[in-house]
Amino acid sequence: MWIHGVDHRTELPTIGARDLTRSASAKLAAEKALAMAGLARAAEVDLIELMSTNPVEEMILREAIGLEARGASPGKGGPVLNPSGGPLTANPYYSTGIIRLGEAFRQLSGRAGERAVPGARRAIAHAASGHCLQQNLFWVLGTERRWS
Amino acid sequence: MKRPVAVVGVGQTKHTSKRPDVTIQELVREAIDRALADAGLEHKDIDAVVMGKAPDPLEGVMQPEQLLAGAVGAHLKPIIRVHTAGSVGGTTALTAVTHVASGLFERVLTIAFEKQSEGNAMWALSPNYAFIQPMVAGAGGFFAPYARAYIEKTKAPRHIGAVIAANARDNASRNEYAHLREPMSVEDVLNSPMLWDPIRYLETCPSSDGAIALVVASEEKALKGPRKPAWVKAGATFTEAMYVPGRDQVSPLAGRTCAKFVYEKAGITDPWNQIDIVEMYVPFSWYEAMWLENLGFCAVGDGWKVIDRGEQKFGAHLPVNPSGGVLNTNPIGASGMIRFGEAALQVMGRAGAHQVEGAKVAMGHAYGGGAQYFSTWIVANEL
Numbered sequence: 001m002w003i004h005g006v007d008h009r010t011e012l013p014t015i016g017a018r019d020l021t022r023s024a025s026a027k028l029a030a031e032k033a034l035a036m037a038g039l040a041r042a043a044e045v046d047l048i049e050l051m052s053t054n055p056v057e058e059m060i061l062r063e064a065i066g067l068e069a070r071g072a073s074p075g076k077g078g079p080v081l082n083p084s085g086g087p088l089t090a091n092p093y094y095s096t097g098i099i100r101l102g103e104a105f106r107q108l109s110g111r112a113g114e115r116a117v118p119g120a121r122r123a124i125a126h127a128a129s130g131h132c133l134q135q136n137l138f139w140v141l142g143t144e145r146r147w148s
Numbered sequence: 149m150k151r152p153v154a155v156v157g158v159g160q161t162k163h164t165s166k167r168p169d170v171t172i173q174e175l176v177r178e179a180i181d182r183a184l185a186d187a188g189l190e191h192k193d194i195d196a197v198v199m200g201k202a203p204d205p206l207e208g209v210m211q212p213e214q215l216l217a218g219a220v221g222a223h224l225k226p227i228i229r230v231h232t233a234g235s236v237g238g239t240t241a242l243t244a245v246t247h248v249a250s251g252l253f254e255r256v257l258t259i260a261f262e263k264q265s266e267g268n269a270m271w272a273l274s275p276n277y278a279f280i281q282p283m284v285a286g287a288g289g290f291f292a293p294y295a296r297a298y299i300e301k302t303k304a305p306r307h308i309g310a311v312i313a314a315n316a317r318d319n320a321s322r323n324e325y326a327h328l329r330e331p332m333s334v335e336d337v338l339n340s341p342m343l344w345d346p347i348r349y350l351e352t353c354p355s356s357d358g359a360i361a362l363v364v365a366s367e368e369k370a371l372k373g374p375r376k377p378a379w380v381k382a383g384a385t386f387t388e389a390m391y392v393p394g395r396d397q398v399s400p401l402a403g404r405t406c407a408k409f410v411y412e413k414a415g416i417t418d419p420w421n422q423i424d425i426v427e428m429y430v431p432f433s434w435y436e437a438m439w440l441e442n443l444g445f446c447a448v449g450d451g452w453k454v455i456d457r458g459e460q461k462f463g464a465h466l467p468v469n470p471s472g473g474v475l476n477t478n479p480i481g482a483s484g485m486i487r488f489g490e491a492a493l494q495v496m497g498r499a500g501a502h503q504v505e506g507a508k509v510a511m512g513h514a515y516g517g518g519a520q521y522f523s524t525w526i527v528a529n530e531l
Contacts, residue, residue: 008226013214028224130214135227 001108002147004122005036005140015132026064026128026136037140039122042066045140046120047080047107049100051128053087060133061126079124083107083115097127097137104141149249152531154370154377155492156255156363157187163327163358163477166265172209173219176261176359180220183257183361188374191221194363195253200230200240200260201481202516205272207263220259232385234287234429234516236260237360237484238523241512242383244364245525254366261359262479269355269480280391288352288432290518292344295434298398299346302437304452306346309433310337311455313351313475316430319462320472322502327356328476351433351475358479360486367531376529378492381509382413383525390518397519399442406522407443414526416509420445423526425467425494425504427487428513431474436460440468443513443524462502470494470502484514488525495529
């Protein structure tokens with residue numbers, strides 16, 4: 001599997017220094033990683049492994065990476081989110097991010113077993129850290145070689 | 149390296165035992181402001197931040213890269229924290245170099261610090277782990293047997309450690325940023341109390357509060373800077389296991405391998421004659437003799453003879469630690485990067501009163517853990 005794009009951004013750890021319902025670092029990192037991968041939108045991938053350790057983080061992150069606008073309901077179709085079950089089902093904290101990358105790799109390489117997303121060719125893997133979701137890192141992976 | 153990388157700015161604090169006047173954030177910011185001013189840059193010119201420090205228990209601040217995100221100017225930028233114990237400052241600088249060499253980043257700010265007055269490094273480094281030899285009251289207790297083994301192996305006279313310490317202090321007297329600068333003779337060292345045989349009180353590094361920051365840049369950006377940069381000719385980090393039967397603890401294989409690797413990459417076949425100055429990591433006096441051998445500056449068993457002949461002195465054949473080294477300044481996490489930064493300052497010709505005349509090629513060196521992590525770089529005044 002090939003790395004098509006990657007980016008990592010941090011924000012301040014200070015609760016109260018920003019609107020905690022939005023993640024500027026996730027938005028910027030996702031935009032940069034997608035641009036490096038030559039994709040216009042996160043919705044263009046087949047699956048996303050998101051390091052959302054609670055449902056609220058999932059909503060903040062979905063909005064930050066542009067899956068839907070604030071307040072909108074998820075539409076039909078679109079990328080499969082956390083086919084592995086995600087961090088809500090297994091969270092060995094400092095491994096949780098790299099597990100997302102490993103799961104994306106397994107999906108694209110056809111080794112995801114019963115949780116396989118059929119025909120998956122592109123995936124996003126995400127890692128986060130910090131008590132107010134202030135560090136965000138996105139990988140975009142693909143089955144085809146992108147860089148020479 | 150995929151493309152050339154240079155050091156374009158260096159900034160450090162005046163190292164001292166206690167800086168109660170500043171927080172950790174303010175301490176690192178002091179070094180960063182000086183490094184950016186030195187490079188003629190502002191925070192907006194920086195693409196990523198790479199920071200390092202020794203184990204978190206030294207100050208009790210966990211994940212300092214999160215605490216310091218604002219102080220180091222990393223808001224909405226990538227930040228990465230590196231940790232390889234005492235060698236971390238060197239490894240951190242090399243991680244910044246890799247960032248730029250990759251082609252993904254043009255200018256990277258790298259920073260290392262320790263504020264030892266906020267914790268107790270010796271006891272933080274002395275936990276008991278299952279199946280692991282205890283640290284025996286900090287690093288000095290751990291390394292003293294290795295120094296004894298060196299003396300046993302090489303038949304070095306016992307005064308060599310004191311000569312190393314007194315020379316390091318003489319060097320520190322010319323460095324305005326050094327922590328300990330008071331005059332100190334060989335006799336003073338020999339008369340100081342024995343802490344961990346053969347290491348006396350005055351042959352031991354101090355506990356310091358301090359920080360250093362470097363700005364590393366691509367060739368294109370480096371050539372636009374206000375001053376001549378230091379070019380990174382080669383850099384490497386090598387590691388070995390701490391407890392392996394038969395391991396050479398006096399001259400670890402990883403250290404020898406690391407030196408050989410950077411010499412090859414930098415085209416150095418005769419380090420004794422091709423390197424003008426070396427800033428090596430010497431927290432306890434005897435390590436200077438040991439590293440002279442480990443880094444290939446002389447034959448095995450000859451390190452102490454180089455010292456005895458005075459060839460390591462300021463103005464002699466191979467000035468070792470013209471800054472005064474770790475023996476006189478030791479904010480642990482920063483100590484490796486200070487070696488790297490001082491090597492860069494020497495080839496830039498901007499080391500001030502401790503400038504080695506005509507220095508063109510310099511080596512920065514750091515080690516950590518149980519003498520198992522090694523980081524070195526070779527910097528030069530020309531690409």
